[in-house]
Amino acid sequence: MKGGAEEHGDRSGHKLSLVSGLYFLAVPLPLPIVNIMFKRLMVAITTKRPELFARLAGHYHKTFLINPTNLPFVIELSPDPRQPRLRACRRRSTAHADASITGSFLTLMGLIDGRLDGDALFFSRDIKVEGDTEALVSLRNALDDIEGSIAQDIAAILGNLGLFALKVTRRISDRVHSH
Amino acid sequence: MIVSIAIKPELVCPAGTPASLRMAVDFGADAVYCGFQDATNARNFPGLNFTFAELKSSVLYARKKSVKVLLALNTFPPAGKFALWKNAVDHAVMLGVDALIIADIGVAHYARVRYPDIRLHLSVQASASSPEAIKYYCEEFDVKRVVLPRILTIPEIKALKREIPCEVECFIFGNHGLMAEGRCGLTNYATGLSTNMDGVCSPAQHVAYEEGRNRETTTKLNGFAIDCFSCSENPGYPTICKGRYYAAHKPEGYYAFEEPISLNLAELLPDLVKAGVDAFKIEGRQRSKAYVQKVVSSWRRAIDQAMAGESIDIPDLLSLTEGHKQTQGAYESKRWR
Incomplete structure (x- = not known):
């Protein structure tokens, strides 16, 4: 797997500095506060998107590890509609996960935003998957069947700042992935 | 490349989810093919495909935009499990799909006897590539279209088309699998x-x-x-x-068999039109709506350009392909593999 930041940096130098900047901005983030926000987001999405869980079938109780290589934390997702959980944690304190997906922040954002194709990212080694493949395929298909996208939902919940951040992220992602 | 032909081939696009189906419809498909969430179709993957309720709303969405919905019922029922396939045929007809894509003669027989008006297409899974085989399905089950296995050259397709009483559909883009569809064990x-x-x-x-x-x-x-x-x-x-x-x-x-590679017939599109191909199929029901959007819009434009006699300008789709490699396979020459 190519390192996300380096890889995109190869494609375009100024994006490397932008992603590196994102990393340094994220380092001092207090994860307990991030997790309060994550909890709010997860409850809101669970309420808004009940259809998401139907496609997960028997995999909603599993734990997925989302690993953005150029952020200083990983994200644990447990998409159980009765007890949904989204939690950021430092890499050294990661608990057991049934499946994991690794890629740069922009790549993973593009996936949950429905703008990038998971198979193509796998073919180009922009993402790496490990663990329970069936659970990952179910999650991928569940996210892909959303009208709009989860990223858009999250941005809307976060208000104007969230929508602006999504717009900027999309613009950068489009430029990076069009190369 | 310039070509000018009167009959416009149909662009048949994949959809693994309702969101992908809407994407295909919105970006230029003439027909979309999909399957139920069970063993009745050859993309029975976790989290993929349609419930009966989803197919119903999807058919309505497609119909509003004059796009056809084709249902893939292209697997072979094992002994004792035929009820699942019968149920799928019954629901598909009730929900108003435009055609069933079948491979098994038992499923074809059931659909033809029970629903004389339903249009049947013969799936690539049937692996029918000779005039004799195709005529059999046409005569016995009134099949209206055959999806050809990816083993024929364009001159062979042209010759075949003259000998059979049905439409011809060819794959033009996507996964390039082992050339033994319906027989692979x-x-x-x-x-x-x-x-x-x-x-x-x-x-x-x-x-x-x-x-x-x-x-x-x-x-x-x-x-x-x-x-x-x-x-x-x-x-x-x-x-x-x-x-x-x-x-x-x-x-x-x-x-030993095949390599990670994808079919891309962009350069052969004018020749395929001239050969009389009635429909062009894009593979990829397992792919995302992002793939569907990019591929469908690209091929829509390419077909429209070909029909208008303009040179074909299709964007580079290599980044979407398996192994990041493309081939024209046997369409270009029998030398393939």
Whole structure:
């Protein structure tokens, strides 16, 4: 797997500095506060998107590890509609996960935003998957069947700042992935 | 390349979810093909496909925009399990799909006898490539269109078209699998599940990716190592037919059946139109709506350009292809593999 930041940096130098900047901005983030926000987001999405869980079938109780290589934390997702959980944690304190997906922040954002194709990212080694493949395929298909996208939902919940951040992220992602 | 032909071929696009179907409809499909969430179709993957309720709303969405919905019922019912396929036929007809894509003669017979007006297409899974085989399905089950296996050259397709009483549909883009559609037993051998009866080629629950010390990735299916990609290589799907194997005469390892590669017939599009192909099919029900959007819009434009007699300008789709490699396969020449 190519390192996300380096890889995109190869494609375009100024994006490397932008992603590196994102990393340094994220380092001092207090994860307990991030997790309060994550909890709010997860409850809101669970309420808004009940259809998401139907496609997960028997995999909603599993734990997925989302690993953005150029952020200083990983994200644990447990998409159980009765007890949904989204939690950021430092890499050294990661608990057991049934499946994991690794890629740069922009790549993973593009996936949950429905703008990038998971198979193509796998073919180009922009993402790496490990663990329970069936659970990952179910999650991928569940996210892909959303009208709009989860990223858009999250941005809307976060208000104007969230929508602006999504717009900027999309613009950068489009430029990076069009190369 | 310039071509000017009066009859416009249909663009037939894949949809694994309702969101993908809407994407295909909105970006220029003439018809969309999809399947139910069970073994009645050959993309029976976790989290993919349509419930009866989803198909109902999808048919309504497509119909409003004059786009057809074709239902893939292209697997072979094992003895004692025919009820699942009958139920699928019954629901598909009730929900108003425009055609059923069938492969099994029992399913074809049931659909034809029970619903004389339903249009039947013969799936590539039937592997019918000779005039005799195709005529059999036309005469016995009133099949209106055959999806051709990817084993024929364009002159052969042209000659075949003159001899058969039905429309011809050809794949133009996507996964380029082992050329034994409907007959492949490799997954069954390795996992006990059948591509052709359970609808699962390389079932996800048996697929594992393992990273080695040098960041190489080993792909395994039910414990069988299929391939090992160094960090500079582009991997493909975890299917046995795309694996690399060691043999006494190939100690360095080689692709014994097929290699990770995708079909792309952009350059042959004018010749296919001239050969009288009635419909062009894009593979990829397992792919995302992002793939559907990009591929469908690109091919829509290319077909429109071909029909208008303009030169064809199709964007580079290589980044979406398996193994980041493309081929014209047997369409260009019998030398393929």
